[in-house]
Amino acid sequence: MAARDLHGPEAPWGEDFEIIGKPRRKVDGLSKATGEAVYTDDIVLPGMLHAKTLRSPHAHANIRSIDTSKAEALPGVHAVITGKDLPIPYGVIPWTPDEHALALDKVRFIGDEVAAVAAIDEDTANAALDLIEVEYEVLHAFLDPREALERPAPQIHESQKENNVSKHVALEFGSVDAGFAEADLVLEGDFSFHGSTHGAIEPHCSVARYSADGLLTVWSSTQITHYVHRALSRVLELEPNHIRVVQPCLGGAFGGKSDPFSLEFCVAKLSMITGRPVKMLWTREEVFYAHRGRHPMQMTYRTGATKDGRITAVDAKILIDGGSYSSFGLVTTYYSGQLLTGPYDFPNYRFDSTRVFTNKPPCGPKRGHGSVQPRFAFEVQLDEVATQLGIDPIELRRKNFIQGGDETVNGQRITSYGFGECLEVVERASGWKERYGKLERGRGLGVAGSMYISGTNYPVYPNEMPQAGIQLKVDRSGLVLAFTGGNDIGQGSNSVVAYLVAEELGLTLDQVRVVAADTDLCPVDLGAYSSRVTFMVGNATIDACRKLRPLIVDAVASEWEIDPKRVRLIGGKVIDLEDPERVMESRDAFQLAEAKYDTLGSTGAYNTPTLGGDYRGGTIGASPAYSFTAHVVEAQVDEETGRISVPKVWCAHDCGRALNPTSVAGQIEGSCYMGIAEALMESHHVNRFGLHSGPSLLDYRMPTTLDTPDIEAYIVESIDPEGPYGAKEAGEGPLHSSIPALANAIYDAVGVRLHELPFTPAKVLAALREQRAEQAAAEERRQA
Amino acid sequence: MRATTLNVNGDDLDVAAPAHWTLLEVLRYRLGLTGSKQGCDKGDCGACTVLMDGKPVLACLVLAARAGGARIQTIEGLRPAHHAAGGNGADPVQDAFDRCGALQCGFCQPGMMLSARALLNDNPSAGLPEIQEALSGNLCRCTGYTQILQAVQTALAETTGGEAPVPCWANQKDDD
Numbered sequence: 001m002a003a004r005d006l007h008g009p010e011a012p013w014g015e016d017f018e019i020i021g022k023p024r025r026k027v028d029g030l031s032k033a034t035g036e037a038v039y040t041d042d043i044v045l046p047g048m049l050h051a052k053t054l055r056s057p058h059a060h061a062n063i064r065s066i067d068t069s070k071a072e073a074l075p076g077v078h079a080v081i082t083g084k085d086l087p088i089p090y091g092v093i094p095w096t097p098d099e100h101a102l103a104l105d106k107v108r109f110i111g112d113e114v115a116a117v118a119a120i121d122e123d124t125a126n127a128a129l130d131l132i133e134v135e136y137e138v139l140h141a142f143l144d145p146r147e148a149l150e151r152p153a154p155q156i157h158e159s160q161k162e163n164n165v166s167k168h169v170a171l172e173f174g175s176v177d178a179g180f181a182e183a184d185l186v187l188e189g190d191f192s193f194h195g196s197t198h199g200a201i202e203p204h205c206s207v208a209r210y211s212a213d214g215l216l217t218v219w220s221s222t223q224i225t226h227y228v229h230r231a232l233s234r235v236l237e238l239e240p241n242h243i244r245v246v247q248p249c250l251g252g253a254f255g256g257k258s259d260p261f262s263l264e265f266c267v268a269k270l271s272m273i274t275g276r277p278v279k280m281l282w283t284r285e286e287v288f289y290a291h292r293g294r295h296p297m298q299m300t301y302r303t304g305a306t307k308d309g310r311i312t313a314v315d316a317k318i319l320i321d322g323g324s325y326s327s328f329g330l331v332t333t334y335y336s337g338q339l340l341t342g343p344y345d346f347p348n349y350r351f352d353s354t355r356v357f358t359n360k361p362p363c364g365p366k367r368g369h370g371s372v373q374p375r376f377a378f379e380v381q382l383d384e385v386a387t388q389l390g391i392d393p394i395e396l397r398r399k400n401f402i403q404g405g406d407e408t409v410n411g412q413r414i415t416s417y418g419f420g421e422c423l424e425v426v427e428r429a430s431g432w433k434e435r436y437g438k439l440e441r442g443r444g445l446g447v448a449g450s451m452y453i454s455g456t457n458y459p460v461y462p463n464e465m466p467q468a469g470i471q472l473k474v475d476r477s478g479l480v481l482a483f484t485g486g487n488d489i490g491q492g493s494n495s496v497v498a499y500l501v502a503e504e505l506g507l508t509l510d511q512v513r514v515v516a517a518d519t520d521l522c523p524v525d526l527g528a529y530s531s532r533v534t535f536m537v538g539n540a541t542i543d544a545c546r547k548l549r550p551l552i553v554d555a556v557a558s559e560w561e562i563d564p565k566r567v568r569l570i571g572g573k574v575i576d577l578e579d580p581e582r583v584m585e586s587r588d589a590f591q592l593a594e595a596k597y598d599t600l601g602s603t604g605a606y607n608t609p610t611l612g613g614d615y616r617g618g619t620i621g622a623s624p625a626y627s628f629t630a631h632v633v634e635a636q637v638d639e640e641t642g643r644i645s646v647p648k649v650w651c652a653h654d655c656g657r658a659l660n661p662t663s664v665a666g667q668i669e670g671s672c673y674m675g676i677a678e679a680l681m682e683s684h685h686v687n688r689f690g691l692h693s694g695p696s697l698l699d700y701r702m703p704t705t706l707d708t709p710d711i712e713a714y715i716v717e718s719i720d721p722e723g724p725y726g727a728k729e730a731g732e733g734p735l736h737s738s739i740p741a742l743a744n745a746i747y748d749a750v751g752v753r754l755h756e757l758p759f760t761p762a763k764v765l766a767a768l769r770e771q772r773a774e775q776a777a778a779e780e781r782r783q784a
Numbered sequence: 785m786r787a788t789t790l791n792v793n794g795d796d797l798d799v800a801a802p803a804h805w806t807l808l809e810v811l812r813y814r815l816g817l818t819g820s821k822q823g824c825d826k827g828d829c830g831a832c833t834v835l836m837d838g839k840p841v842l843a844c845l846v847l848a849a850r851a852g853g854a855r856i857q858t859i860e861g862l863r864p865a866h867h868a869a870g871g872n873g874a875d876p877v878q879d880a881f882d883r884c885g886a887l888q889c890g891f892c893q894p895g896m897m898l899s900a901r902a903l904l905n906d907n908p909s910a911g912l913p914e915i916q917e918a919l920s921g922n923l924c925r926c927t928g929y930t931q932i933l934q935a936v937q938t939a940l941a942e943t944t945g946g947e948a949p950v951p952c953w954a955n956q957k958d959d960d
Contacts, residue, residue: 026885028890029881029882030882032887032890032893033879033882033890033893035817035858035860039818039821200889200925201821201823201829201831201889201891201924202823202889202891203823249890251821251890251891251892252891252925252926253889281822283825284824284825284829490889490890490891492888661953664953665885665931665953666926666927669927669928669931670888670925670927673928673929673930696828697823697824698828702925704920704921704923705915705916705920705929706920711928713930713951713952714953714956715953715956
């Protein structure tokens, strides 16, 4: 089956690329630069109503009654809906459908959706919300995950078997106990990672129109059109072929627009009731409640090593604060353990991860889903191993490289591995050898490494169909239209499709247009998550092109009466490789091919090969290719104020092949920024009443140009044998190691180990006080 | 409802809107100029930045009724103004943002580009610290600001005939 065909990293005409590998503009850059690009809230439909949501003021409560009569009576109000209007539960993971568009009988966090109103304008809708009367029976709220784990009642989700446990995964590979027995050094430490959120600048927005002919169209700021499509069909009980979901231009996502959200169901239902288009735009405050951000984790790690620095065993126990709903939590729980087994060789590894529900905004996938927190803990512990053994931290990492062609201890297949080069690049660029351990007190360097997936072969709902599909239409005007279900969320996936089509069919970029993320027009694609798009959509694009290319080549070869091997498609022209005089425009070649083979088009698809260890959950986190990253971070610690600043970050990332180095560098830089931001400034904090401490961008302390370090991004190309022209992911991997590299730099600067994020001045000062007390005690002992 | 005459991108336009509406709401939902974005609605993010008499302001914090009499320039006005001044294509700021990779999701960029345009007009010799200061009211979540700063430096260099910065990854092959 074509979907399983692998095309290899080479172009059929050899290594010589016209489009690929050079800094390029994006296909939609100018439309965004001029304000022409249409985002969801830019859509205005005739007769459109505006909807708002009533949210719970309680962290945990039963709903005794809801009276909407006064709201319905308000002039200008067209419809009011509550949980009973949308009673079917859903969830992005089919095994854990524990969400309702509007609370059915219970609310589980402050901000949980209770009712929605459609009115002539937002002011009227907001006024109507004030008239809805809800009687609550307030329940004990669980805000501490430890308490949620141990205390049986009142359960947040009554369907759960064990207290408030959302998911538990325990796996062991090799023999950890034997690994520790052969270790010369075993370190144990507790680590804590706080919550952080995505902070995409575009708030969530949806517009729905239910037409008289029974077609529901939903425009939504989603990064996964296909899952929204499926969820709408389930909850609204409509045939999927009566639903069209379109993702307009999207103003950032980072994982925060991966779940189906309440507003998508509400605008659809309100449009069905009123017969008018309905829009809902969330406020920034509402986006903070919707959350789905990074899970807080409490982690205990043990690492064993021989005295020459070889890791013998790693053992992790992790408590994950899931917030109020499952979201992607099943996957998060696996990822918290499964994605740690590179870039180093672990002979023995065990993890035991428990995700629990609490009465807080639901956590979900944020850039580096589930694996940024463990990476922080482990890379700091690895640094401590290096310190204790007296080995340079970069050298220690080198001693533990995965050898080429290897499989990790948990059965993940490593096809390409540029981690060694990544380390070399940051070592050189940062002046590591001359500067590490030698800077004046207060200033230091730290290193860390990481790996991440390029998509996963776990398709969320089990099926044998392609994970990525694409369709090409070749037009006699000289235009190729590519229809992709992939979601361009700003990462540039539409541009990747255009580059690949232009390269394969020898076109200029203005001869290719991309239509994306419209379920009516585009083949199914599983969307923008797990860093899957470049790898999977890219491979599907090449697959589609490889079916068209021979037709065009053959038609021209026949016309010129030459061997097809002499025909090269390049730069909007067709040339005879042996007769430079003979040239044809692509348009003319398309017309020859259309005359010979009829209307031209093709489809392409991609599915991962069979991957993953042979055990339950072995496919979760099993990726067709892994990216690798190395960071060196420079930190400056002010010992009087406890304030940390980061003058410089060096990051080298192995993305397989940089299809457009400008875009790859942008992903690396954005990842570094986001990692340092959550390590130093940001905190998604809920107070002791369950209320978000500051649901605004200012209170959340998102960094500005003045707070962001100078970032040097370096690209390493390991040319993956299965990636499109060898490409792997670049959007999530480069976040991971930025945080532990910073922690390790703080140690180099002032000699304290910070295990608890974020690194606030108060924590720095406390650690320095403790350091001084220890030094004084040691001095006393020495004198005694 | 309150009637106001606004001068937007060179045109005098009569609009009627609720008295409490901001300039951003009128631009987006009365005039259809949706290039100005709403990211927070309370002055935190800068996505709604427009130029009033050449100065960057947050359109979500300006009451529409108070904007009468000022010359307002939105992102939609940049390219036409560039054409009116005899240029081709997009404004050099827009073009540099596009070329340098500064446009990922693009949502914050209309505001960002107008802040940059104001800086270019006022201080064409601005160095990196002045650029960082001038853009510090505009949050971007995608880029880590690196390519934005490069874009503004590039646009400045092209205006003054200086040298545009070369990113480290572009030099990488030569280093090795």
